Amino acid sequence: MSDILRDIKLYAKKHYHCDACETWLDTGYDQSDVSPDDWMIVTAAKADGWRILPGQQYRKVIYAENNTIKAYRARLDMDALCDRLDLFIED
Numbered sequence: 001m002s003d004i005l006r007d008i009k010l011y012a013k014k015h016y017h018c019d020a021c022e023t024w025l026d027t028g029y030d031q032s033d034v035s036p037d038d039w040m041i042v043t044a045a046k047a048d049g050w051r052i053l054p055g056q057q058y059r060k061v062i063y064a065e066n067n068t069i070k071a072y073r074a075r076l077d078m079d080a081l082c083d084r085l086d087l088f089i090e091d
Helices: 019-027 036-047 076-084
Strands: 003-011 057-065 068-075
Touching (some): 019 036, 019 068, 036 076, 057 076, 068 076
Antiparallel strands (some): 003 057
16 A cells, blocks of 8 residues: 555445455465464454444554555454464565
């Protein structure tokens, strides 16, 4: 993310796409690549259809990239997992 304008935690009022889940899926990692506790996080996200569900707390980052305002939304559990595994691409 280029220039972060806002980084907040909210409760979902509707279903949202989870960007951290997409990051996880793009890696091709599987159960053998993570601890049993981390695998529980992945299976919970998969059970939810890789989405943020209404009522779940999530992270929303508003950022500017190439003169465009964008939003990153992620389940807190998957966001922390991807961060811990250093899966995010730094600009």
